[in-house]
Amino acid sequence: MSTESxxxxxxxxxxxxxxxxxxxxxxxxxxxxxxxxxxxxGVLFALGLATLPIPIIHLWLPWLFFLASLIVFAxxxxxxxxxxxxxxxxxxxxxxxxxxxxxxxxxxxxxxEGCGHSLVIRPA
Ligand SMILES: [Zn+2]
Numbered sequence: 272m273s274t275e276s277x278x279x280x281x282x283x284x285x286x287x288x289x290x291x292x293x294x295x296x297x298x299x300x301x302x303x304x305x306x307x308x309x310x311x312x313g314v315l316f317a318l319g320l321a322t323l324p325i326p327i328i329h330l331w332l333p334w335l336f337f338l339a340s341l342i343v344f345a346x347x348x349x350x351x352x353x354x355x356x357x358x359x360x361x362x363x364x365x366x367x368x369x370x371x372x373x374x375x376x377x378x379x380x381x382x383x384e385g386c387g388h389s390l391v392i393r394p395a
Contacts, residue, residue: 280359282362
C-alpha cells in the first residue's frame with residue numbers, strides 16, 4: 272500500500288513572483304520499494320550475465336554491471352517518497368506545470384512545457 276498526501280508548494284521562475292500550487296507526495300511501501308529496486312538492478316544484472324560469454328570484455332564488463340546493479344539497488348531502495356501530479360501554474364506563462372513521477376528531493380527543478388523556462392518548486 273502506498274499513501275498519498277498533498278503538499279503545498281511554491282513555484283518560482285526567473286524574475287517572477289512565485290505562485291502557489293500543490294504536488295502529490297506518494298509514500299511507497301517496503302514491498303513496492305523492493306520491487307522497484309529489483310527491477311532497476313535486474314536490468315543491469317542481466318546485462319552483466321549477457322556479457323559473460325564475450326571474449327576479452329568478459330574480464331571486466333560483467334563485473335562493472337554487477338557492481339552497478341548493487342549501487343542502483345541501494346539508490347532505488349532508499350527512495351521512500353515519490354512526487355507526481357500537476358503542481359500548479361507556471362509563473363511566466365500560466366501553463367499547467369505537470370511533474371512526471373520522480374523521487375522527492377527538494378527543491379524540484381523542472382522546465383515549463385509552455386514556455387520552456389526553468390522552474391523551481393519548493394515546499395510552501
Ligand atoms: Zn511557462
